[in-house]
Amino acid sequence: MNKGTALIVGVGPGLGLALAEAFARDGHPVALFGRDADRLGKQAAELTGQGFVAAAYRADAGDPEDLRTALGRAADGLGAPEVLVYNAAVMQADTPTGLDAAAWAQALAVNVTGAVVATRTVLPLLRDGRGSLLFTGGGFALHPSPEYTTMSAGKAALRAYVHALHADQHGSGVHVSTVTVAGNIGGEDPRFAPDALAAAYLDLHHQPKDQWQAELVYA
Template sequence: MSKGTALIVGVGPGLGLALAETFARDGHRVALFGRDAERLEKHAAELTGQGFTAGAYQADAGAPEDLRAALGRAVDDFGAPEVLVYNAALLQPDTPTGVDAESWVRTLAVNVTGAVVAARTVLPLLRDGRGSLLFTGGGFALQPSPEYTTLSVGKAALRAYVQALHADQHGSDVHASTVTVAGAIGGEDPRFAPDVLAAAYLDLHHQPKDQWQAELVYA
């Protein structure tokens, strides 16, 4: 039986690309989303050159209509999705007293609202009503940083949203979960290498239904 499409929102050269490669190797058609069209096309071409089916879709995760439209184009091109991975985030150094209203709006649009838009868009499109909605969380959701305030608040809000979504989907065939990455991705610790992390997302997707969890804390 063929596998449904994997939609990877927030693809860069690190974890996003590793996620696309991992789900492609698992037999999924993969759609890559991000703001840098040239880089996305390069990544998609590399995957296609390896014999996988991949496509690039430029989209701003912080612009709801733009994101919804891009997700719709990918589903039209590749068919019903089986997996959504929301990996987009806007990281900027800031402090609790140094963030203006415009920065809050801009960062939360990507770090939280984009995830909600993606989930609401993809949920009714899942093939046979089955699949996984996976989200990249962060350790700042558990231990907020005064040097990365908007990211801390965004990851905390995302964690709460996904836990609520997980509970909302209880009894369905949809697994909603967040991977709370409590470490530096691509740093010196090999546990946080992008390909190692991506394998944890794939494991969540393949997790037996009676073991489904709202959160995987990866520390």
């Protein structure tokens, strides 16, 4: 049976690209979303060169209309989605008192609101009303850092949102889960290599329904 499209929001050279590769190898057409159109185009071309179905869509996760439009274009172009992975985030060093309201709003627009926009856009598009909505969380949600305050607050809010969404979708055919990555992605620990993490997301997508979980703490 043909598999539905995997929408990967927030594709960079690390985890985002590894996620696109993992779901492509699993047989899904993959849509890559990010702000750098040139890089995304090259990444999608590399996947298509390997025989996979892939396409790039420039989108700013912090701009609701831009993100909604790009997700709709991908569903029209590649087919109804089966998977959404929201991997977009603003990763910056900042302190509890170091940013003004506008800077906070900009960070939260990507770290939290973009996930809500993606969810509301993709849920009605899921093929046969079934699929997986997966979100990249972080250890700062559990242990906030005064040196990465917007990331800490954003990941905590995203974690709460995903837990609520998981409960909201209970009994449906939609698996909602957050991967709380409590480590340095791409660092010296091989457990946090992008490919190893991407495999964990793929495992979540393939979990039997009676094992669905709201959160995987990857530590």
